[in-house]
Amino acid sequence: MAIKFGLVGYGTIAPFYLKAIEKNPNTLLLAVCDTDESKKAEIEKKGFHYLRDYKELISNEDIDAIIIAAPNYLHSKITIAALKAGKHVICEKPMATNAKDASEMVKTAKKEKKALFVAFHCRFNEQVLKMKSKNKDIVGFRAVNFENILDHCNSNNPWYLNKKLSGGGCIIDNGINFIDVLYEFIQPLTFVKSEILDEREGIEVKAKLFFKQGELELDWNSSKEVKKIVLISENNDEYQINFLDKENDESIGSHMFHEYENLLEYFLTCLKNTNCYGERGLYIQQIIDKIYSL
Numbered sequence: 001m002a003i004k005f006g007l008v009g010y011g012t013i014a015p016f017y018l019k020a021i022e023k024n025p026n027t028l029l030l031a032v033c034d035t036d037e038s039k040k041a042e043i044e045k046k047g048f049h050y051l052r053d054y055k056e057l058i059s060n061e062d063i064d065a066i067i068i069a070a071p072n073y074l075h076s077k078i079t080i081a082a083l084k085a086g087k088h089v090i091c092e093k094p095m096a097t098n099a100k101d102a103s104e105m106v107k108t109a110k111k112e113k114k115a116l117f118v119a120f121h122c123r124f125n126e127q128v129l130k131m132k133s134k135n136k137d138i139v140g141f142r143a144v145n146f147e148n149i150l151d152h153c154n155s156n157n158p159w160y161l162n163k164k165l166s167g168g169g170c171i172i173d174n175g176i177n178f179i180d181v182l183y184e185f186i187q188p189l190t191f192v193k194s195e196i197l198d199e200r201e202g203i204e205v206k207a208k209l210f211f212k213q214g215e216l217e218l219d220w221n222s223s224k225e226v227k228k229i230v231l232i233s234e235n236n237d238e239y240q241i242n243f244l245d246k247e248n249d250e251s252i253g254s255h256m257f258h259e260y261e262n263l264l265e266y267f268l269t270c271l272k273n274t275n276c277y278g279e280r281g282l283y284i285q286q287i288i289d290k291i292y293s294l
């Protein structure tokens with residue numbers, strides 16, 4: 001029987017979930033919740049039940065799992081409420097705005113014995129999966145994640161540029177996805193120091209993160225989207241992962257459609273194994289806390 005989902009937050013990332021759920025024969029989206037009532041008509045036109053309050057969504061007995069695609073500061077509150085209501089959860093990255101909240105989420109998932117999965121979509125890129133299957137011993141890396149935040153942030157979602165609501169800038173937003181990917185190949189990842197190269201109103205816009213094993217460059221104000229990781233093996237062989245569908249991809253984010261399809265399929269396996277309580281999300285969040293604290 002299909003797993004029935006409810007979605008909280010009908011914003012920029014929502015279409016990727018809608019498409020992935022539609023394509024997967026084992027999943028169904030029943031209802032969508034967004035506090036912005038101007039989205040009601042579009043949601044209903046697509047055939048989903050519209051709700052304004054997430055509490056109504058998580059109390060719907062027909063729903064098995066909740067996807068949380070709301071602003072970052074709401075992740076922990078809504079996740080914990082959904083788990084307590086007996087729902088499995090896919091929570092968008094970052095898991096929370098700090099590791100203390102993320103830890104509460106893990107504790108609740110374990111107590112309620114419900115799956116909690118943090119949606120680090122880059123890990124599900126075909127290039128990453130292909131590289132994983134090569135089973136190489138990776139010891140180092142160089143990585144670049146450049147985008148223009150204004151490509152998915154405008155006057156409708158100013159929360160991205162408010163540290164209290166987002167938790168930070170390019171480090172917690174884009175850095176977190178790449179740290180998660182790098183962790184697939186190198187464990188443990190040893191953080192050394194960061195350099196903030198540009199900061200606006202308390203939010204880092206450009207940064208360089210130094211790990212014992214390599215450097216990660218981040219830019220939230222780039223004219224061109226660049227998402228690349230070069231992995232270096234023990235024998236000094238280099239393997240490049242380019243996350244974009246093609247060089248100079250005009251349609252920003254198009255590669256994310258297949259990533260979310262793979263991510264959803266993975267979540268279904270988490271439901272079968274029921275040993276997925278958000279620990280990976282917490283681990284990555286702890287690295288982010290450390291980066292911000294130094």
Ligand SMILES: NC(=O)c1ccc[n+]([C@@H]2O[C@H](COP(=O)([O-])OP(=O)(O)OC[C@H]3O[C@@H](n4cnc5c(N)ncnc54)[C@H](O)[C@@H]3O)[C@@H](O)[C@H]2O)c1
Pocket residue numbers: 008009010011012013014033034035036052054068069070071072074092093094152156157173253
């Ligand atoms: N935009 C991207 O490219 C992208 C990529 C990966 C992950 N994410 C993550 O997805 C999450 C959402 O990002 P986004 O870019 O879609 O944001 P967004 O601002 O475009 O959309 C968020 C939606 O949540 C709604 N919302 C706000 N408070 C709510 C509440 N209390 N209950 C229900 N709905 C509420 C807003 O009205 C809005 O429609 C973030 O955690 C972000 O880090 C975004």
